[in-house]
Amino acid sequence: MLHQFDKARQDRSTYRSECESGLLNQPPKARVRTLAAPADTMSFAPHWQISGPERWLAIPGNADKVTPEMDSELIQYLPVLMLLLVAVGFAGGTLVVSVVAGKVGRRTRTKDIPYECGMLPQGDGSSRLSVKFYLVALLFVLFDIEVVFMYPWAIVYRDLLRENAALILGGMVSFMGTLFAGYLYALKKGAFDWTK
C-alpha cells in the first residue's frame, strides 16, 4: 500500500510533467520551491501557505496538526457579520416575496385614510407629546452611560480585591454614591412622577 505521502509525491510528479508539457498554462517555477522539502521528513510549508492546486497535493490530512492563527480578535466578528447578512436577507426577502406573491387589491380613498376606529381622522397624525418623554430620554442617556462604566469595574472587581480592596471598593462606592445623589435629585424634582 502506498503511503499517503508517497502518493502525493507521485501526484505531484505527474502534475509537474503536465506543467512542463504545457497542459497547465501557469509556469511551475514558483511552485517547485515549496515542493523541494525532503521526502522523508514531512517538514513541509503549512499547506495554506502554498497557493494554487498544489495545496491539495502538499500534505494530505495534516491540517489538524497545525495550529492556525485564529486568535485574532477581528475574525471573531466575521460570524456576526454573516448573521447580519442572513437576517437582513431574510427581512428583505420576505418583504419582497409578500409584494410579489400578495394579493393586489383596489386602492380607494376610504382605504387610504388613517385608521381612527372608523371615524374620519381628526387633526394631525403626530401630535405634541408630554415633556415627560423627553425627560426620560435625557435621564436614560445619563444613567445608561453610568451603567456602561460599571461593567469594566465589575469584571476586575474580584481580582483587584486581592490587591487593593480599599481602592476598588471605595472608588465604586463613591461613584455609585454620586450617581445615587443625582438619582435622588431627579426623584425629588418629580422627574419620575407620571401622575401629575
Next chain:
Amino acid sequence: MNLFDYLEPTTQFVIFSAIKILIVFGVTMTFVAYAVLAERKISAWIQDRVGPNRTAPPITKFIPILGPMLVRLGIFQPMADGLKFLLKEDFTPAYVRKVYFWLAPAIAVIPAFLTFAVIPFGSTLGNPDNKMVIADLNVGVLYTFGIVSLGVYGIVLAGYAANSKYPFLGGIRSSAQMISYEIAMGMSVVAVFMVVGDLNLGAVVQYQAKHGWMVLHQPLAFAIFLIAAFAETNRLPFDLPESESELVGGYHTEYSSMKFALFFLGEYAAMISASAMMVTLFFGGWTLPFLSEPASSLLVGLLHIAIFIAKLVVLLVVFIWVRWMLPRFRYDQLMDLGWRRFIPLALGNILATALVLAFISP
C-alpha cells in the same frame, strides 16, 4: 480524512460558522412559529377553549391515527399562518412616510436575530474546537445589550412612519418603556459579572458549572432581569405599546401582510433570545449539575444542546403563562416600577454583592 481538512483554517472557520448560522437561524424561525402556536394553545387551555385544531393539509388524511392527532394539536397551523401572511394584500396607505414605513419592520426583526450570535447553545460538537456558539466574543454581554437597544428603533420608526395617532402614541410609549427598563436590566447583570469576572457568556456558563446556578447566587438580579425582559419585549403585563383596548394595535395599527408579521416575528424572536440570555446567565446554560464537562462525544454534545433547548422552552412557557395570568399595568405604574423601584433595587444589589465579595466570601 475528508475534503474539509484541506481547506485553509479561515475558510474552515467561515464554512463552519455559516453552517452554524443557518442551523441556528432555521431552528429559531421554527421556534418562533411554534411559540405562536404554543401561545394560542396555552391561552386556549387557560381560558378553557380548544384553540387552533383544524388546519389540515390533505396528506393528513392518509396517516391513520397520528394525522388527526397532529391536526387537533394544531401542528400545521404555523405553516398556514405563514402562507397567509405572504399571500395577503400588502397595503401601504397613501399618507405614510414610505421609506420609514418599509424600513421599520425590517429594523424590528433584525436585532432580535442578531442577539443569538453570542449565546452558547451547547458545549462542543465533534472536535473540541467546534464551540457551539456563533461568535465567541470576549465582550459577550456588551454586544447583546448593544443589539437589544437597537430593537427600539424599529418600533419608534414604525410609530413615526405611520403618520397616524395610535401608532405614534404606541411608538412613543414603547421607546420610553424600553429605555427605562434597559437601565434596570443592565444594572441587574452587573452583579452577575462581579461574581463571574468575565463578560464572555461561555465563561459565565463555566462558572455556573463549578459553583452552581447563578439564580441561587443572585436571585434579586434574576427577578429584575426577568421583569425587565418582559418590558423589553413588550409582553404583557407591559404591552402598553400595543395595548389593544386603548391604542387599537399600537405601533403596527397601519401595517398589513408580511410587514405586520415581521413585527410579530421580531417580538417572538426577542422573547426567545431573552429566554436564552436568562438560561445562559442564571440557569447554567447547557449544563446540568451532573453534566457539566464539555462534550467528549457527539452524543453528549447533542445532549447539551437538548438541555439548553429544554431550559429555553420552560422559560418560554413562563413568558406565555404570565401573559394570560396578569392584567396590563397602567403607564404611570410601569414607569414607577422601572425608575423608582428597580433602579434603586439594582444599585443596592450591586452594592450588597460588592460588600459580600469584599468581606464575607472573597
